[in-house]
Amino acid sequence: MQNNKNIFTASNCTCEFGSGKKIVRAVDNVTFEIKDEEIVSLVGGSGCGKSVLAKIMLGLHHPTSGTFLYNGNPITNTKIHWREVQAVFQDPFSCFNQFFTIRSQLKAAFGIMKDKPSTKEMEDRVDQALLAVNIKPPEIEGKYPFELSGGQMQRMLLARIFILRPKVLIADEPTSMVDACVRANILDYLMKLKEELKMTIVFITHDIGLAYYVSDRLFIMHKGKIVEQGSPDEVTSSPKSEHTIQLLDDIPEIHRDWIVRSPSAKLAHPAV
């Protein structure tokens, strides 16, 4: 069962890039907590700061002011941090090095572990992880990233997580590059990871519908600020922020009017 331990605690956390007049405040004074075994979604349009916030959680960026704590401590030793906090990125093709086989890159994940298992055990664990995402190990034997489809590559990133078994997973738009059919598939595996490993998941997306489906809590972001947070039902049925309303409104829903097209052409505009 979910306990009340805080995994991430941010208080007045701000992250800025650049200097002087060109300063960009990517994350603006955010305060929040993420509890153990929770699935939290960060939702917002492009450039809202959700990816930067994700990189702060990963320890790849540091807040320029305010504090950001993992398990009550600031993130100082990233190598130890990455044993427990791992990530899945948006574009699986750009995540893998095109000069090495996929299998060797999956094995590279063992590099972060404190006690490296024996070679035999490594191979076994890679095989198990591949089976967990429904790929038979011979299918990718000797293959390079460009030889697989987008859906398969995204599953490779998830297999990497099955190998590492982290406590926290940061999923940065893991489904935005795959089509709708593969999306359901990837989400299934994410849920399976959550069930098996009892992970905390931070899910980053621009699609509030997707966030609604996967998460326990939603953070709606706009221009670096968290403008609304709450349970998916609260946020979607009685949104308080105009940005949330906007995001909900923007999704083309099957059962609701969206933009209505006027029936026929009224005046013909001459060609340029």
Added chain:
Amino acid sequence: MSVFEVQNLSLHYLTRFGQKIHAVTDVSFTMEKGEILGIAGESGCGKSTLVNGLMGLFIPPLYPTSGDVRVGGESLMNRSPKDIRENVLCRKVSMIPQGAFNALNPTCKVKDIAADVIAAHMKEVDKKHIYSRLRERFDLFGMNTDKVLNSHPIQLTAGERQRSVIGISTLLNPQMVIADEPTSALDVTTQKVVIKMIFDLLEKGIFSTMIFITHELPLLRHVADNIAIMYAGEFVEVGTTEQIVFDPRHPYTKALMGAMLSAEPGQKQKKPTAIEGAPPNLANPIEGCRFAERCPVAKPECRKNKQDIRMVAGRQVRCEYAE
């Protein structure tokens, strides 16, 4: 007379080893003026290959196998890419690509890219005249016209870039517009803005007939009049938007609808279900139904019997057991 007619179009790729990959098989449809046809299917189903075929643009290794494509009665088959580029594209059939960034030359300003398109299709028009007409046209798009026209593509937001691409590809009021996943690379807010612009252009009569290709069925529900579902190079179900979205009959269409998400309160229990397995390899000839391997209701004979289009409940379905 129909604006756009496609008859039994089949296309193949020729690999370096002389192997034929039948990417599109036996696609037929006609479109009337003012119609919007949505084509949906998963990636690799032949949507993008079909787009090239529909423009008559055959650049090796893509070749037409058989069939005909007609725009306003004029056939696009057996014509050189040069002829197609000069006489068909932009004026008769225009394409809106997915990645606006690749479509715009990064070293030119938007106005020069647009002026080039016009200059390529008209002789003896002076530049000043072109610029003033461009401004007039871009004023319709609801953007800051001066800023957009005088910017390099990299200085624009993703939404402005995609809207510029749409503006440029419809400059010559094409009879047909083919939009190949025009919003897949955008976030939901920008997607809405772009779709709104397309509707605006339709209303202003800049173009009226469009093929809209996407994998997002919920989006098609709002955009298309008719929808064709494509699987492994074939149309498996073609009907009105209402029929396809609310009452699908082909097992693949049903599965595709089941994989879609919904954000409405109370819908969380309706879990999207993935379609297991992968589409067949089109390099090998397939005898029976192409979806049989993944179909939840497949019968043993489905793998042997060739499936033909038949009418079920007022729409075309390629499944002998659909009812």
Added chain:
Amino acid sequence: MKILKNLLKSPMFVTGLVLFLATIILALIGPYVHTITMERVGPQYAPPAAQYLLGTDDLGRDYVSLLIRGLRSSLYVGFLAGIIATTVGTLLGIYGGFKGGWIDDLINMITNLFIVIPSFVILILISSSLKDGRSLTLIGLIIGMTTWTWSARAVRAQSAALKSKDHISLAKINGDGTLAVIVKHILPYLASYVFMVFILQVASGILSEAAISMIGLGPLDTVSLGTILNQAKNNGALGDGVWWAFIPSTVIITVIVFALYLINTSAEGAFNPRLRK
């Protein structure tokens, strides 16, 4: 392998490679085919004849021997300078681009400093200050140390662009250290680039040596294609119509540099998928 196959399809590359290999073969097996001698074999400036194919110089030495010796020296200097310039430039460029921050600023400052000071002037100053012991190796070292800047510049830009790619983030959270990331995840992406820079550096090394020798600041311990030209110039061979004193060495230098430029240009087409067709 695929790249090599692609390359071999390009007539430009094949021409360049054949020409370059021809000069290398000439330098390697020349001494076994032709007896190299630095002794006087005939009269001063004897025109080409059967016993001395390309004539003799002002000291009556055989020009074929001199040219083979000179070619060996020029190639040696070119490769030495190319290897030094490419290695130093690549290492500094990758490291600076990848690390960013003050390290990048510092390396950038040094690079700019070297770019602003014309390297050829430094080359002349150092060479002329070394009256004795100006050896071929020293000249190669000096050329290498003064021309690494543009490889550093080019590589730095590429490395900085790669830095923010997802696969680098993934390598980091896999626990790879800076060195491992650079070697495994940046260098392979730059390999083709570095190769092209190397080819150009070799060509420029050969040209620089020829230029510095031409004005009389070349190596004192051996003959190079540049010193042959210098000698011809000093003795007024040009005015006397002794064409065999300068044309053969000029042709050889031109052929090597031309071949290297051909290889570089065609390799760019093979490595860059956008130019590949």
